[in-house]
Each structure stands twice: as structure tokens, then as C-alpha cells.
Amino acid sequence: SQQGEEDPQALSIQEGENATMNCSYKTSINNLQWYRQNSGRGLVHLILIRSNEREKHSGRLRVTLDTSKKSSSLLITASRAADTASYFCATPDQAGTALIFGKGTTLSVSS
Amino acid sequence: DAGVIQSPRHEVTEMGQEVTLRCKPISGHNSLFWYRQTMMRGLELLIYFNNNVPIDDSGMPEDRFSAKMPNASFSTLKIQPSEPRDSAVYFCASTNTLTGSDQPQHFGDGTRLSIL
Secondary structure, three states: OOOOOOEOOEEEOOOOOOOOEEEOOOOOOOOOEEEEEEEOEEEEEEEEEEEEOOEEOOOOOOEEEOOOOOOOEEEOOOOOOHOEEEEEEEEOOOOOOOOEEEEOOEEEEEE | OOOOOOEOOEEEEOOOOOOEEEOOOOOOOOOOEEEEEEEEEEEEEEEEEEEEEEEOOOOOOOEEEEEEEOOOHHHHEEOOOOOOOOOEEEEEEOOOOHHOOOOOOOEEOEEEEEEO
16 A cells, blocks of 8 residues: 655756655654655665655765644755656565655756 | 565466566575565565565465575565456565674576566
């Protein structure tokens, strides 16, 4: 069953602009992860945020987590054409071992 | 270090044929996951292994699907007989849960399967 749902499904921006993607989930979690998938490739882990964290940064990435609203956001600042990819949020299953992925946001960055 | 290695990268076969997908996880990782990705259903977890033992196969769609992990460095996903609706990209991922349950998963580049 789907746990995380990303919004929007698709996003098109110009290079240099910021891109914000949102993820909502249904049950309590102890962490949330974001992954990127380039066309024809496997998913690549970007960042993990724990339930006791509100915000986390990694380079041009900023992730927030609001456990009261059961939502997370991924912000990519100063986007580049190379950021064109699909982005997925993932939350642990009930056993805490496997991950459940959302359907992703497809980001297109044009130069 | 080598990442997760999947083979073949592409497979085209006729309905009814047996299909075997292969995965070599990252050395030292103790958990392995098989996923299927389609436009309609997104990324679905099929089965996962911990220390070579299948833990949860509730995502395996039918008895036509089976998975094995004979040792820590190799896993197979088999479909027999294959059907057109099995067409999808199949991913293998591995992680090391010995260092904690919140470890990132490392994905292979997938096998794109087309059943005619």
C-alpha cells in the first residue's frame, strides 16, 4: 500500500529557479528518505531526516519534516539542468526494515 | 566500490517463457530487496531478504514469481511462465541493517523486461 504521496506529479522550471516537492504520508514514522531517479537508472539516496529533526541541509538540498501534519518537503535551490529527474519520498514499513515509496515527482529543468 | 549489479539490463521474451533476473548486492550488505516499477503502480516492493532469509514476500504478485538468495552475494527473481502484464523495470536494492534500521538503500540500474 502507498504510504508517501508526492506533490506535484510533475514540475517544470528554468535553470536557477528553486524547486519544491512535497510528500505526505499516513502513519507515524521514525524517519523519511528522499531519492532521485535519473531516466533509465536506479534510485539514488539523497537525504534522510529523522522524526526528531525539523530541517536538514545537504548542499543545495533542504528537507523539512512536519510530523504533526505528516508531511515533508524537498527544496532544490538554484536548480541545474542536471537536476532533471524523478524524486521519491520513502518511509519505513511497519516492521521498520523495508521502504515504501511514493509515485514520485518528475522535475524538468530547462536551460 | 562496485554498486549493486543487475543482469541482464534488458530482456525481451515471448509470453510463456521462463525469465530469470539476477542481482549481486554490495559486499557486506545483509538485506536485499526486489522491486517492480511501472507507470501505473509506481515502485512496488516484491520481496526482501535479511541474512539470505526471505522475510516478507507479500508483494510477490502470483505463484509464477519466485525469488531465491542462495548466498550473501547473489539473488535471483524468476517468473515462470511469463505474461505480458509482467512487463516492467525490476530493481534490486541492498542495504546494511547491522548498523541501524534507518540505512539508505542502494539500487542497481534495473532490468527492463518486455514480455511479448
